[in-house]
Amino acid sequence: MSATAETVALKKTPKVPGLPLLGNVLDMAKGPAEFFVHCYRTYGPVCRLSILGVKYVLISGVEAANFMGTRAGKESLRSKEFWQGLCGEYGANRMLTGEDGESHKQLRDIMRNGYSKESIKGRYNELVSITDGSIKRDWQVGKEVPVVEGMQYMVVDQLGTILTGAAPLEYVKDIRTAIIYILNVLVTRQRPKILLQRPEYKKAKGKVMELGYKMIKDAKARYATTKPEDRNLIDDIMAAHIETPEIMPESDLIVSLTGPYVAGLDTVANTTAAVIYSVLKHPEVKARVLKEVDELFAAGEVDEDGLLKKLPSLNGAIMESMRLYPIAVAQMRTANKDFVFEGHQIHEGEMIFIGTSVPHFMDEYFPDHKTFDIDRYQKPRAEHLQPGVYSPYGRGPHTCLGKSLAEVQMALSMARLFYKVDMELETPNYVLKTKTAPTPGPAMDFKIRVKGYRH
Numbered sequence: 001m002s003a004t005a006e007t008v009a010l011k012k013t014p015k016v017p018g019l020p021l022l023g024n025v026l027d028m029a030k031g032p033a034e035f036f037v038h039c040y041r042t043y044g045p046v047c048r049l050s051i052l053g054v055k056y057v058l059i060s061g062v063e064a065a066n067f068m069g070t071r072a073g074k075e076s077l078r079s080k081e082f083w084q085g086l087c088g089e090y091g092a093n094r095m096l097t098g099e100d101g102e103s104h105k106q107l108r109d110i111m112r113n114g115y116s117k118e119s120i121k122g123r124y125n126e127l128v129s130i131t132d133g134s135i136k137r138d139w140q141v142g143k144e145v146p147v148v149e150g151m152q153y154m155v156v157d158q159l160g161t162i163l164t165g166a167a168p169l170e171y172v173k174d175i176r177t178a179i180i181y182i183l184n185v186l187v188t189r190q191r192p193k194i195l196l197q198r199p200e201y202k203k204a205k206g207k208v209m210e211l212g213y214k215m216i217k218d219a220k221a222r223y224a225t226t227k228p229e230d231r232n233l234i235d236d237i238m239a240a241h242i243e244t245p246e247i248m249p250e251s252d253l254i255v256s257l258t259g260p261y262v263a264g265l266d267t268v269a270n271t272t273a274a275v276i277y278s279v280l281k282h283p284e285v286k287a288r289v290l291k292e293v294d295e296l297f298a299a300g301e302v303d304e305d306g307l308l309k310k311l312p313s314l315n316g317a318i319m320e321s322m323r324l325y326p327i328a329v330a331q332m333r334t335a336n337k338d339f340v341f342e343g344h345q346i347h348e349g350e351m352i353f354i355g356t357s358v359p360h361f362m363d364e365y366f367p368d369h370k371t372f373d374i375d376r377y378q379k380p381r382a383e384h385l386q387p388g389v390y391s392p393y394g395r396g397p398h399t400c401l402g403k404s405l406a407e408v409q410m411a412l413s414m415a416r417l418f419y420k421v422d423m424e425l426e427t428p429n430y431v432l433k434t435k436t437a438p439t440p441g442p443a444m445d446f447k448i449r450v451k452g453y454r455h
């Protein structure tokens with residue numbers, strides 16, 4: 001027992017009742033966000049779950065969100081186990097998401113610039129034209145567009161060009177396929193490993209590796225001639241490899257190169273699909289968004305200064321979609337040591353869900369929390385600024401490194417889509433169905449109808 005545990009009277013940690021063998025798997029499959037809120041309301045910030053015989057601790061609420069950023073939180077939680085599968089599949093020793101402490105900082109420092117908003121400075125109009133290209137290809141007049149899939153293709157186009165310098169159009173399908181298998185089987189582990197034997201995945205993985213090797217070759221060739229200030233994410237990773245191979249060995253290049261897709265593809269695709277649903281579902285919000293985006297593009301070229309400030313309604317709709325449809329309902333960690341949280345003993349090696357999104361669904365912090373209210377984020381209300389209540393990008397040392405980039409990417413993509421495309425839901429009273437795998441969000445069969453082009 002830890003030193004703290006000897007001096008503090010420990011509480012008995014409640015076990016959430018479940019079915020024999022299955023445990024709480026059905027509750028989780030139905031909706032992890034609702035289930036975690038139920039657990040918090042019923043049992044408090046700490047309880048124990050069982051999923052198909054595997055035991056987990058669930059810590060949640062503002063207590064857990066705030067804990068992640070504290071020194072005790074950083075020392076008590078580690079990420080390694082949840083990313084080992086992906087590292088193993090691609091022959092890597094370590095990757096950004098799976099490291100902690102000094103090792104994590106090393107990798108984060110290498111990638112900070114490449115993932116930052118700076119990486120798209122001066123390129124907003126390029127992002128707009130990539131978006132236009134995918135609208136022309138996948139959002140044609142008269143068509144019913146599966147929204148998550150449509151957004152997945154758009155995001156691969158965007159991230160490929162902006163972050164990695166390659167516009168891997170011929171690889172888009174394979175990248176999307178490989179990433180979905182990786183997320184389902186290796187990261188969230190909601191599907192069995194045997195699926196990785198499927199020819200569809202093997203072919204896609206082969207193509208992604210081929211692209212990876214091409215990128216490595218090109219980046220090596222560019223190394224000598226690219227000024228440090230002109231480097232993109234791939235150039236920074238390559239420079240680290242060439243200058244400090246002990247930190248970025250050859251074996252770790254492929255997982256680092258595919259990182260933007262693992263981290264950015266499904267997160268942005270699901271969030272923006274939720275934005276599209278929410279805006280179309282609320283005509284008064286739609287009218288406000290259309291007014292803003294028409295003004296933004298009226299001048300032709302986009303002026304980069306203060307983009308989000310020029311789109312307060314759209315930005316409110318994005319933030320509200322991230323509150324109600326968080327793609328990271330919980331963060332997964334392992335207890336790095338014995339520690340006491342909120343009076344409960346947690347043991348080294350226990351697997352932990354950290355339900356940071358629980359406060360998103362609490363009236364105490366977001367009054368009338370079920371209402372889609374895009375003005376919650378405006379001062380003086382600024383409901384999201386209460387400590388620990390709003391965590392769409394996670395908490396603590398692994399907080400989304402692409403946050404500022406994602407904000408611009410989502411705002412521009414949504415602005416352009418609403419500016420260009422006149423869309424409608426299948427029926428005005430359509431209610432969104434959601435899925436939980438691989439990323440929580442709108443179901444894959446959520447479709448909109450393209451009535452016409454507005455511009």
Ligand code: HEM
Nearest residue numbers: 096097260263264267268271328393394398400401402406
């Ligand atoms: C809707 C958009 C996005 C959301 C909601 C989101 C959310 C998150 C969350 C919750 C984490 C933390 C995971 C954890 O602690 O286990 C994370 C990490 C990360 N995200 Fe995002 N993300 C988004 C978009 C992006 C984009 C577009 C990129 C860049 C292409 C990106 C890059 C990263 C990276 C590199 C990490 C790992 C950071 C680390 O481990 O230190 N994200 N993201």
